[in-house]
Amino acid sequence: MITDVEELLREGMERYTADLRAPAGLTYQVTRRRRRRLAWRSLTGGAAALAAGAAAVAVMLPGAGGPRVSAADAAYVVKNVSNALSAADPGTIAQMTITTTGGPGGVTSAEEWSNGNEWRSVTYSSPGHPLYDEGYNPAAGYTLVSYPTKTWARQAGVGQPAAPALGDSSATRDCGPGLGGFPVLFRLGLPGTSTSTSSLPTTVANALHTAVSCGSLSVAGRQTVDGTDAIELKSRAGSLISETIWVSPSTYLPVRVIVRSSYARTIQQTADFTWLPPTTQNQAKLTVPVPAGFRKVSLPQAIAPNLKRIPGGAVPRPTFSPAGPAPFGRGLSVPRPAALCFTVRRAAC
């Protein structure tokens, strides 16, 4: 006879609720629910309800010209962004188009796709011709196609994204310059050198976390971006790098990011995000195609000419060091260009 009913009941309750997870951004959802209810009351009720509704609206994300919001409100938004990015990975493919203006190379652009650990980046020259097509997937490793030299290379163990895991507090909360994970939203590394591990949802989420926990981002209001009434997050005045991020109010996924250097104001990078469902057609965008007639070379041979094309001055020269990170199995370390770092307050880059 079964006597341990209490234990069976406890196990039953465990099983019954095993798959339950609290929804992301619970406090934000609750706040929105309360706002909606108060707003409804304000529409249907009397003066007291109207006053309550107005008070609730005062703590909402402000519209253009609205009241200033506290860091907590920014934290709400960024938490939701982070949750959305976390939920989007690995199911959703992040597509990003980056345009750089005012740099030594004139107007350049790049398209990037990422999904989980896979990524692909195509860099275009000023006239819009492809320069490099590179990407990584766990099965094939890193593939680089260099259009100027008509060569291609593939090597395992290179190009794996080094984005810290979401929720890693050391990666998301430190603001100092000595971190492994710089608070960079995109174009981390140099194109055509196996270091362009950018635009990963985790990288973006961690950068947003860092930016907010360092107090460098705040909610600035709403603005229409590509037809979306997006929430705008801005860096504080006086930051070395000024950044503006727009996120969708419905999905909290970023739709656009603009980064400017405060000391070289002409340089600006704009990234437009599209979040693609993981269809076969979209998955194919993560694969680097090798054009017919291109010559296969070793990876260092493929990269060497690309390093020479990096404009001097804006980008530090790469240095070999035995103890450094090892994209080729040896120690090649490519310092990050100053213009690509942001939200670091002092002497970070």
Next chain:
Amino acid sequence: MAADRSTAELELFLAERADHLLRTAALLAGGREAGEDLLQTAVERLLRRWRRFDGDPEGYLRRTLCNLAIDDRRRAGRWRQKERLLRTDLRLARDPAGEVDLRDALVRLLLQLPARQRAALVLRFWEQLTDAEAAAVLGCAEGTVRSAVSRGLARMRELADEWNDTAAMSGREEERS
């Protein structure tokens, strides 16, 4: 006087404990969606007083969840049909092979108990509170908790015995055939 607490602090707390609280809420309310709704309402109440809140947020939320669940059930009055429904469900779902279905059946029974009895069982066997702690959460005497738990468990033992008898009968029939 308590210092102002930031919303980020609440978010941090919820990031750690919301899953567990949602599970409690689902057991108290009798379903996932109802549980989510219950938890949101409780969090909303906490959020309203958070800046000056001085105490254990989990205890507060647990107490609010119980009170809301009891109030909701009292209003709905659905528990009256519990036994009839339960017996029908049991006969349909019974599987003599194992205790897994019995566990499910016990939870189904739990979800159909009167709200206060159910809350007492959830607090005692899910939250693993003592009688005194459960009484504090429910705002009643320890004896009330004990009797609610006792009545609930008695009903469950009946169910388990009935289950066991049916299983034994099925086993004998199989042996004969």
